[in-house]
């Protein structure tokens with residue numbers, strides 16, 4: 359399956375290019391869209407007593423008129439409700455004219471228990487909050503708890519941001535075309551879509567390639583080709599060396615969790631870098647993972663000279679302040695070339711430490727040949743570093759992550775149930791395999807470790823980050839109730855096995 363996501367503008371462009379290529383005209387695309395929806399309605403709801411089809415004034419409504427005609431031809435009891443009139447001469451007007459069923463105003467909608475609703479009011483063209491007859495229809499259908507099949511998007515959900523504009527249907531099934539849209543994956547859109555089925559309506563892959571979308575669903579296909587597989591002659595340092603900075607004696611657990619996750623993700627060697635006063639407590643809890651005393655910047659330099667760690671994690675349990683800033687900048691001052699430092703994953707306290715010194719961080723990360731910087735803020739941390747972006751109501755979560763990545767010269771994971779991973783080069787991916795079980799203390803420390811471990815094995819920063827987010831979420835979702843962060847490093851093992859064996863997509 360292809361992983362591109364299309365903005366509503368890119369979808370309109372795909373439509374235009376397909377028509378220009380001459381294989382199908384707009385009405386032909388609409389027929390195919392309607393046929394796909396009608397077939398799914400018949401397959402999924404063979405026993406529906408009555409199907410209410412709600413049609414808006416645009417092409418989404420046009421799809422609805424095609425569905426109405428096809429279902430009526432198949433012998434289904436169809437009731438047709440219209441909001442507004444399709445523009446004369448347009449494809450939707452043609453579809454409406456071809457449908458001879460009686461049309462009643464949507465403002466007079468009534469439905470009966472046991473019936474099914476097909477929502478064709480607004481799709482990609484939603485331009486303002488739902489009001490009037492459309493809003494009233496949402497209230498009636500939601501109040502009666504009727505199952506809804508949404509065409510393209512549940513009306514009221516923005517295809518670009520996933521936001522609810524005014525109010526929106528909650529669909530059991532959403533049928534969309536060619537590729538998913540960001541609004542199908544971003545919250546709250548994702549939970550309003552129900553099951554999402556992608557229908558092929560004749561928009562060819564070459565057309566999508568021509569558009570070259572920069573947004574993706576975060577699935578293995580996006581990065582599996584870059585997933586490290588150890589060579590037969592691998593020795594431990596060839597498989598990458600990750601170092602994790604530990605906090606003081608009463609805050610060491612987070613770094614060890616991160617270190618363990620880096621090791622499980624395949625880094626050949628992992629070292630916990632501990633202040634002198636926490637050496638004993640760290641030593642008491644580490645076996646295969648190495649331990650080294652690091653109190654000052656010079657110790658970091660020595661370590662890089664001696665052991666050549668390729669990646670670092672800084673932040674989990676580390677403490678906020680000068681030391682975090684100094685160590686971060688010392689790592690970013692190293693070169694990447696010739697087996698130098700590949701990257702730094704900055705999380706938690708590491709991020710917060712730069713709240714009043716953000717530009718120093720971004721400049722350090724923007725230096726040519728600087729190690730890759732990866733930051734993994736949750737919403738609160740994101741707001742501390744990027745207050746203006748976070749507060750801009752015109753931006754979706756996707757757009758916010760993208761803007762932050764460009765400003766910070768860093769790969770950003772804007773965490774949440776719909777984590778967005780954005781690269782400074784403009785690419786972005788939306789994660790959709792998370793589960794509520796992952797919202798547990800220490801879960802983020804594990805994520806930072808997985809990303810650093812994959813990066814140490816030579817995966818490029820964006821791909822390593824996307825893979826880390828997906829693997830972490832998959833492990834947590836499969837583990838389910840009762841998950842604590844300590845379970846996660848081991849829970850990623852079966853996920854990795856399936857990825858290596860290529861049995862999960």
Ligand SMILES: NC(=O)C1=CN([C@@H]2O[C@H](COP(=O)(O)OP(=O)(O)OC[C@H]3O[C@@H](n4cnc5c(N)ncnc54)[C@H](OP(=O)(O)O)[C@@H]3O)[C@@H](O)[C@H]2O)[C@@H](O)CC1
Nearest residue numbers: 373387388391416417418480481482483484485486487510
């Ligand atoms: N692209 C493709 O490849 C294919 C696309 N297809 C289908 O086309 C759909 C997109 O069609 P579309 O562009 O005509 O937009 P659509 O969602 O019907 O709405 C536009 C109309 O609604 C109006 N309107 C909007 N919001 C409103 C509100 N809150 N309250 C009141 N009015 C509101 C808006 O008014 P305006 O903004 O102009 O004032 C305009 O009149 C897409 O989702 C898919 O189903 C398929 O046929 C197959 C191929």
Ligand SMILES: [K+]
Nearest residue numbers: 477480511513
């Ligand atoms: K719709």
